[in-house]
Amino acid sequence: MTITIAIDGHSSCGKSTVAKEVAKELGYIYIDSGAMYRAVTLYCLRNDLVKEGVVDEDGLLRQIHNIRIEFRKNPETNKNETYLNDENVEDEIRNPEVANMVSPVAVIGFVREALVELQREMGRMKGIVMDGRDIGTVVFPEAELKIFMTAAPEVRAQRRYDELIAKGVSVTMEEILKNLTDRDRIDSTRAISPLRQADDAIVLDNSRLTREQQLAFVLRLARERL
């Protein structure tokens, strides 16, 4: 059987790492729903739709139809990359400027409606691993496998710090930790589709797990359902 796998959880706990590896093992498509919220945020930052840290919702509503988000496979790396109106923004959407504004953008109802519709379309044929905050609760409530991932905040901050430093982005641990805890708070307390564990989700705390161990955990559960 071909199934849908939903991986939700806190900021920067390695959802995308395990989601990509599971998709590769099963020959499934991997979709990073967070990248879509990040791309909308980048559009807002570039088009003067953020004023003094506040999103201009009316302005964004008028322009939302100009925003086209796609994933295209890079033939060299074989990985999906995020495109905003035909421009490759895969790296730029990971920058701290975007990370600092993405959760306020992701609370906006019409943004969520547009992206959820796109996500459902991408998953119509199943055979997909999607990670995010509301995938098991809202986007694919019928998913055969739902994982809720978490890890200690310090562990998550260290991983994100290492990742950004390796890419040459200049950040401090304090900034990262603040961004993660702020996002977790906004994501978990928002009115529409807050981050929460679906009743039928299986918890994976990977604070003390290696990549191989977390992959084995999810793959075993997936294979039981194929």
Ligand code: CDP
């Ligand atoms: O990679 P990381 O865990 O840091 O974040 P991400 O998955 O790229 O998501 C960035 C932000 O997008 C989150 O903090 C949420 O505010 C928002 N998001 C969401 O609201 N719903 C989703 N399904 C995915 C992301």
